[in-house]
Amino acid sequence: MKHAVVVTGIGLISPLGNQPEVVFDSLMQGQSGVRLLSSEQSNGVATAAGVVDFSPEPWFTRLQLSGVDRVSQMGVAAADLALKDAGLAGEALMDAGIYIGCGMGGASAIETAYTSHFSAKPRVSPLSVVASMTNAPAAHIAMRFGIGGRVMTYSIACASSSVAIGEGYRAIASGETDIVIAGGCEALLVPCVIRAWQAMQTLAMPSAEQPETACRPFSLDRSGLVLGEGAAMLILEREDHALARGVKIYARVSGFGMSCDATHITRPEPTGQTRALHTALRNADLRPADIGYCNAHGTATQVGDPAECAALREVWGKDADNLLVSSTKSMHGHLLGAAGALEAAVTVLAVHHKQLPPTAHCNDPDPVCNIPLVRSTGIASPHVKAAISNSFAFGGTNAVLVFTAA
Structure with a gap:
């Protein structure tokens, strides 16, 4: 059980x-x-x-x-x-x-x-x-x-x-x-x-x-x-x-997926990330279309950002245009070992409040990063019921958490 x-x-x-x-x-x-x-x-x-x-x-x-x-x-x-x-x-x-x-x-x-x-x-x-x-x-x-x-x-x-x-x-x-x-x-x-x-x-x-x-x-x-x-x-x-x-419940933890790129110590590989995303969704018994928000790993590196966007596009397919994405690292930085936890907390609060935080300072999005971004300031999202938080590490380990409305 x-x-x-x-x-x-x-x-x-x-x-x-x-x-x-x-x-x-x-x-x-x-x-x-x-x-x-x-x-x-x-x-x-x-x-x-x-x-x-x-x-x-x-x-x-x-x-x-x-x-x-x-x-x-x-x-x-x-x-x-x-x-x-x-x-x-x-x-x-x-x-x-x-x-x-x-x-x-x-x-x-x-x-x-x-x-x-x-x-x-x-x-x-x-x-x-x-x-x-x-x-x-x-x-x-x-x-x-x-x-x-x-x-x-x-x-x-x-x-x-x-x-x-x-x-x-x-x-x-x-x-x-x-x-x-x-x-x-x-x-x-x-x-x-x-x-x-x-x-x-x-x-x-x-x-x-x-x-x-x-x-x-x-x-x-x-x-x-x-x-x-x-x-x-x-x-x-x-x-x-x-x-x-009888305590307050912020959200459910509904899924978790991991994979390893097994290709390069620092360069991310989209195919490895897609495996983690698929595993997390399967573990949560959800489809890509069920996910309304992604708190991306989004480190602002030249190689990392396009790789993550490619992975999201691959997994979401025709539903990718309905997945709203942001990287809150733009405002708190990359906490390395603590990054996933802070971003998970933010994702939980996003699901709890039905509000999506933005990617700040992205005034001119890179066309290579072809995903729907929340930019500048946050937006209300009254229908969001599920969200993911991505963490893609040096060494090639990928981890994806799925949170759903309580």
Whole structure:
């Protein structure tokens, strides 16, 4: 028996704020959380990013912060906000599960350790390992909220947290557990990581006058991706369990599909993406025509955007003109391991409110990206009943989540 799975809580620490409704309203208005990094962070090269205004004090004492990297701090905060939103704060959760996506772990801890190692007087903190390990956020969430079920971490580049949500959904659908915290976190805006991305020559070239417009997915003048940081957590729950508690239900998680391109470490392959899309729709028992909205992976790279559009055109066929598409990365940046979770939360809110956020800054769409785009500001969509969120990663892993109206 496959149990129905619903979203009952959302917790966000994002470049657009920490309250889901405020974040969604900002997205609907086309507002951007992208800004220029400091010269120290960006190695003196003009670089835009989605930066979070975050203080850990509400969740950690100064003593507790020892050995807890920024990525774990934001993960715990987002999980706490999600549990409160779901009416589960203070509840016994020993049998619940945690499914977290994180691409790079404690980047700040690693940077600090290596900086000290190569200094005149090297001294590396004995907590460097536990602060930097990729599963640290999930472990801290488990310890903070007393969660004793499966505590899993997925590190699959840009697909990490979409896979985490998908696997959390599967765990509930199969009857393994009633509740999971599923999502992702990433905090990699440190000089060495930024320098590595600069060396790849994939980052957008921001305008000094309007750095907030640096990320322009599907636009003819797009110049590359914009990195971001943050955390997003969803509370997934067996539907009858949520109904018995009498809590708000945002949407159903109805399907999940994965594939691997198995062709190139960085260049996306449309045929691999189509397999993930087909699998997700089949898992949800839906047809392409049933889907009214796609929150695209849409990174604003020259190769990635056309590949995704080609995959959508292939799967949707004659129904492609009725599929409305946007990339909210244009406003919050690419959170890498946390990207899928933030975009899943946005997609859930889109289905819940029957409103579709836009692709901002796409004033002149690239004809090669031949799909119906929501642009500039969001639109009402009273008939939308189902939506998908795409995450297509370096390494070739593709993940697609399907959400439907509760």
